Amino acid sequence: MRNTLAIAGKEIRVYFTTATSYVVLGSFALIIAYFFQALVGEFQRAIAQSLQMNASWMLEQLNLTDYVIYPLIMNIGVILIFFTPIITMRLLAEEKRAKTLELLMTAPVRPIEIVLGKYLAGLTMMLAMLGVTLLFPIVVEVLGASQTGSPLDWRSVGVGYFGAALLGAAFVAIGLFTSSLTDNPVIAALLGFLILLMFYIVGSGASGSEGLWKSLLEFLSLASNLTSFARGVLRVPSLVYYLSLSVFALFLTYRVVEAQRWR
Numbered sequence: 001m002r003n004t005l006a007i008a009g010k011e012i013r014v015y016f017t018t019a020t021s022y023v024v025l026g027s028f029a030l031i032i033a034y035f036f037q038a039l040v041g042e043f044q045r046a047i048a049q050s051l052q053m054n055a056s057w058m059l060e061q062l063n064l065t066d067y068v069i070y071p072l073i074m075n076i077g078v079i080l081i082f083f084t085p086i087i088t089m090r091l092l093a094e095e096k097r098a099k100t101l102e103l104l105m106t107a108p109v110r111p112i113e114i115v116l117g118k119y120l121a122g123l124t125m126m127l128a129m130l131g132v133t134l135l136f137p138i139v140v141e142v143l144g145a146s147q148t149g150s151p152l153d154w155r156s157v158g159v160g161y162f163g164a165a166l167l168g169a170a171f172v173a174i175g176l177f178t179s180s181l182t183d184n185p186v187i188a189a190l191l192g193f194l195i196l197l198m199f200y201i202v203g204s205g206a207s208g209s210e211g212l213w214k215s216l217l218e219f220l221s222l223a224s225n226l227t228s229f230a231r232g233v234l235r236v237p238s239l240v241y242y243l244s245l246s247v248f249a250l251f252l253t254y255r256v257v258e259a260q261r262w263r
Helices: 002-015 019-052 056-061 064-088 090-097 100-106 111-133 135-144 154-180 185-208 211-220 222-230 236-261
Strands: none
Touching: 002 111, 019 064, 019 111, 019 135, 064 111, 064 135, 064 154, 064 185, 064 222, 090 100, 090 111, 090 154, 090 185, 090 236, 111 135, 111 154, 111 236, 154 185, 154 222, 154 236, 185 222, 211 236, 222 236
């Protein structure tokens, strides 16, 4: 455990002492901010339209949790597809390119400790990116507060962000796996992006399918599983899916790293 934490600590220091990481963090926050202001603008226009039509029933259905936070979390899931491979691409690929992975393997460190240490570092960076976006629900809470209470259903917000964190954890595991396959960080990022994109859009094929095949495609879709979390519903199958995907990707990474010892 000590070796795992030492490796994680080293990588975390690299993340937060290099300009590239802050560029990634800032770019991610700016993109999410763009979607946030667009969603708030759509919500305001929907309220204005309801008032013009004197449709009280529409006003009763409009709420910031469903019309702003839910689509915001779904957008976060999509943007993570592009950014997660960037933050994971160098974790193992850079070690292989610099020939330092061989040196690390000769030290009294087990392959599983290397994999878990790298994974914890990538996970920390991903959670930092998610943490920055928590500013937007807080802004909604502060500016939208009224005498009738909170404008947000914070339970739904919490479940939504929990789902986004699980999604990000699976993304980091997959990104770490692709980083273990090559000594070129750019290729690792491209492979990671393609795999994540495939998992995210696989559910689109469910609309034209039926029966068991439709259920399977919906279960495998990262987007479909995130939808329930973003709606504030904690589904055990979705929880198991994200955890299983993370563990499976880490297992594959472990086997790749372990194979380096015998080369």
